[in-house]
Amino acid sequence: MRRSTLAVQVGVLARRSVVRTLRQPAMVVPSLVFPLILLAINASGLDSATRLPGFPTDSYFQFALAIPFVQGALFSANSAGTNVASDIESGFLNRLALTPLRRVALMMGQLAGILALGLIQAVTFVVIGVAFGSGIAAGVSGALVIIALSLVISLAFGCIGAFVALRTGSGEAVQGVFPLFFAALFLSSMALPRNLIETDWFRTVADWNPVSYMLEAIRSLVISGWDGEALALGFACAGGLALIALVAASSALRTQMVRT
Amino acid sequence: MSRGGFWSVARAVAWRNIHSFFTNPAIAIPALLLPMFFFTAFAGGLSRVDQVPGFDYGAGYTTFIYGFVLLQASTFAGIFTGFSVARDFESGFSRRLFLAAQRHGGIVAGYWLAALTRAIFTVAVITAVALIAGLDVNGNLFDLVGLYALVLLVNAAAMLFGTGIAMRLRTMQAGPAMQVPAFLLLFLAPVWVPYDLLTGWVQTAASFNPITLVLEAGRGFLAGDPTEVLPAFGAVLLLVAVTVLWARGGLHSAERAA
Amino acid sequence: MSEAAIEATDLVRDFKKGPRAVDGIDLRVEAGEVYGFLGPNGAGKSTTVHMLTTLLPPTSGTARVGGHDVVEEGPAVRATIGAALQEAALDPFLTGTEHMKLQTALHGMRRAEAKSRSGELLARVGLTQAADRKVGGYSGGMKRRLDLALALVHEPRILFLDEPTTGLDPQSRSALWDEVQRLASDSGVTVFLTTQYLEEADVLADRIGIIDQGRIVAEGTPAELKAEISRPTLEIIPAEHGELARTREVLARFGEPANSSPKGAAVLLSEGEAQLADVVRALDADGIHLQHLQLHAPTLDDVFLAKTGRSLEGAAEEEAEQPDPEQAAAA
Numbered sequence A: 001m002r003r004s005t006l007a008v009q010v011g012v013l014a015r016r017s018v019v020r021t022l023r024q025p026a027m028v029v030p031s032l033v034f035p036l037i038l039l040a041i042n043a044s045g046l047d048s049a050t051r052l053p054g055f056p057t058d059s060y061f062q063f064a065l066a067i068p069f070v071q072g073a074l075f076s077a078n079s080a081g082t083n084v085a086s087d088i089e090s091g092f093l094n095r096l097a098l099t100p101l102r103r104v105a106l107m108m109g110q111l112a113g114i115l116a117l118g119l120i121q122a123v124t125f126v127v128i129g130v131a132f133g134s135g136i137a138a139g140v141s142g143a144l145v146i147i148a149l150s151l152v153i154s155l156a157f158g159c160i161g162a163f164v165a166l167r168t169g170s171g172e173a174v175q176g177v178f179p180l181f182f183a184a185l186f187l188s189s190m191a192l193p194r195n196l197i198e199t200d201w202f203r204t205v206a207d208w209n210p211v212s213y214m215l216e217a218i219r220s221l222v223i224s225g226w227d228g229e230a231l232a233l234g235f236a237c238a239g240g241l242a243l244i245a246l247v248a249a250s251s252a253l254r255t256q257m258v259r260t
Numbered sequence B: 001m002s003r004g005g006f007w008s009v010a011r012a013v014a015w016r017n018i019h020s021f022f023t024n025p026a027i028a029i030p031a032l033l034l035p036m037f038f039f040t041a042f043a044g045g046l047s048r049v050d051q052v053p054g055f056d057y058g059a060g061y062t063t064f065i066y067g068f069v070l071l072q073a074s075t076f077a078g079i080f081t082g083f084s085v086a087r088d089f090e091s092g093f094s095r096r097l098f099l100a101a102q103r104h105g106g107i108v109a110g111y112w113l114a115a116l117t118r119a120i121f122t123v124a125v126i127t128a129v130a131l132i133a134g135l136d137v138n139g140n141l142f143d144l145v146g147l148y149a150l151v152l153l154v155n156a157a158a159m160l161f162g163t164g165i166a167m168r169l170r171t172m173q174a175g176p177a178m179q180v181p182a183f184l185l186l187f188l189a190p191v192w193v194p195y196d197l198l199t200g201w202v203q204t205a206a207s208f209n210p211i212t213l214v215l216e217a218g219r220g221f222l223a224g225d226p227t228e229v230l231p232a233f234g235a236v237l238l239l240v241a242v243t244v245l246w247a248r249g250g251l252h253s254a255e256r257a258a
Numbered sequence C: 001m002s003e004a005a006i007e008a009t010d011l012v013r014d015f016k017k018g019p020r021a022v023d024g025i026d027l028r029v030e031a032g033e034v035y036g037f038l039g040p041n042g043a044g045k046s047t048t049v050h051m052l053t054t055l056l057p058p059t060s061g062t063a064r065v066g067g068h069d070v071v072e073e074g075p076a077v078r079a080t081i082g083a084a085l086q087e088a089a090l091d092p093f094l095t096g097t098e099h100m101k102l103q104t105a106l107h108g109m110r111r112a113e114a115k116s117r118s119g120e121l122l123a124r125v126g127l128t129q130a131a132d133r134k135v136g137g138y139s140g141g142m143k144r145r146l147d148l149a150l151a152l153v154h155e156p157r158i159l160f161l162d163e164p165t166t167g168l169d170p171q172s173r174s175a176l177w178d179e180v181q182r183l184a185s186d187s188g189v190t191v192f193l194t195t196q197y198l199e200e201a202d203v204l205a206d207r208i209g210i211i212d213q214g215r216i217v218a219e220g221t222p223a224e225l226k227a228e229i230s231r232p233t234l235e236i237i238p239a240e241h242g243e244l245a246r247t248r249e250v251l252a253r254f255g256e257p258a259n260s261s262p263k264g265a266a267v268l269l270s271e272g273e274a275q276l277a278d279v280v281r282a283l284d285a286d287g288i289h290l291q292h293l294q295l296h297a298p299t300l301d302d303v304f305l306a307k308t309g310r311s312l313e314g315a316a317e318e319e320a321e322q323p324d325p326e327q328a329a330a331a
């Protein structure tokens, strides 16, 4: 019998991960709907904040449009974590471990599922943003960069979700981490530009919070066009977080799948 | 059956519910964390918003947000009690309760006492945190009595609404059906800025939302400058009346199923 | 002596939080044999299977499966074995066919080969009709059968089945038994099967190892094990109560008296079931008419009781009554 190649393994596992995600509307729909509801409420409820001196745009909708991309990624973390945890809890991981499967293929297959969900989210949010009148200052290529960045962000949070699942083997633990992610989103420059945050400790937290830079990179493309520094910071934060989470998840997988 | 029967059922239900609230961190902690989280994120992150031209509130942004978080906390103390009702149906506890108790209204009254206790506890904790964070209360004793009366009436309405749903659906799956309307009602209101600074569809929604009146009256009490007192009490009493009927319908539906 | 299909020497597994789950197991299963690993819940069956299938490294001891060391040659062991583990781990959101596709692809089968093999296996376990339905809607028996089909994809020579029928209804149970018997007899597959049910081990296994608290307490063919413990008891109820004393006298010629119901007499047959005909002839010769005759075969439970001092959980009734697996699982 032939040994399956890495490409084949990644291919079938990616397919499974995507199919499995898309067949759970309860995972896909809220990840699209909740960020959009929050956006709609925010945009209209906080529109007057644009009248603050120094606010970068006169449309709060345009300012807040960056939020769904990150918030959607938090849902990716949840769904990736839940999927991995249920594979462990059900023993599906053992079934896979009994085949000539390579761990790296398993990891990459899982990431494909995260990216598929991330892509659906990012495209939806871009389309909604444009349809409801927020131009994208950096144009069509800017929109593509937004989608690319938000995929990296999805990957970062998705890997954190997978890490928690692999580390604990428990879906409840994944659910328990979810509120922490939301805290990370809220304690960032989500609602106001950092220079307009008045409370000192809050501004300090936002300064150190990588989510701030992810939001600001997307925001720069939407509001002002190409801003090399903002993009570099955004991609560095998202990419760095993704890398750390990926390494952590891979090492947790090694412990979880101890086959000889 | 005497009124004693009614209240002894209520006391038993309330005691069980309160006991599990205070002994089960998985129930108590989210109930505390959510309002605490909103308070921190809004009062801390958005305080510059009070410098928007036309933002006219005398007691400061922390107090402005405290007014909202009070309502949010008491609403969810009620909604989470609705969750407990659903849990009691799932565990089969309610079935025994319905068979044992003569006066089923006492069951609802018991859940109300539990929701009230949970609201008072949550509000007390939030208030302590807010005081540390620089809450500025200008209202006098009468204003504060008015404020907390409003808050606790909203709690009762939320609890009755949640219980009505829980008794009809009798499953924990009903959670979102209680939570989502509550969230929408709370956030389609002048949460971050006064009503006059709202724009677009949220302003339209807020103009129909009874919570807008309650929020404005509550903030007026906090600032020592009562406004919209009668409309707010009128709105909240109407809410209570409607949800009493809603919960009564739920009780009948549960009785038919028991 | 040729190499055994499965061979374990002093296999031990400790868990950090918890007991010594497997406490020095020695095993030898010959090629083509069906080996029944019988023990109550928590005895250490699954832990043993996990070690033999390379999913869990042993704390100490060695094991060779299909001629390969489970610690040193994991990939070679996995290529030789198929396993249906206790959880019947399937993805509820995938169909039976999709499971097959995943499994065949991971085993490196070409598409055409994979397709025909999947079709053949699904037909074999009776899932052709349900192949394109999502597994979430399968019954417990269907899941077990799919699990078995998946384990057979790469034509393993050695098959591990961890409690394959726990929780199944009697029909599904016997369907699975048929399939296991067919595999062993037609394809010569070595089967290592764990179970909590005496009856299952008795029906399927060529040889049985009884495990309790991580140790093998008895081993042998079902007949050997039963014979080792006790001989069968014969109970006779005469048609007329007055004949009871004479019945006792006749029975006494065949062995020691045993406990019986008040209306009857019983004897522990000294030379086993073969004496049955002689007993009946002797009674007939004495003109004693029978109302009722019952042979109580010794059960594996007797073996378990004798070896451990405890009764095997949920299976304490007489074997004739055939404990319902659902009830046994719930007990």
Ligand SMILES: Nc1ncnc2c1ncn2[C@@H]1O[C@H](COP(=O)(O)OP(=O)(O)O)[C@@H](O)[C@H]1O
Binding pocket: C015, C016, C017, C018, C019, C020, C021, C039, C040, C041, C042, C043, C044, C045, C046, C047, C048
């Ligand atoms: N991962 C684990 N961590 C700690 N203890 C375990 C673990 N797996 C099994 N055990 C313990 O080891 C013992 C044997 O378990 P197991 O092999 O699953 O028994 P069986 O399959 O015979 O029911 C049990 O006491 C069980 O609680």
Ligand SMILES: [Mg+2]
Binding pocket: C042, C045, C046, C047, C086, C162, C163
């Ligand atoms: Mg087991």
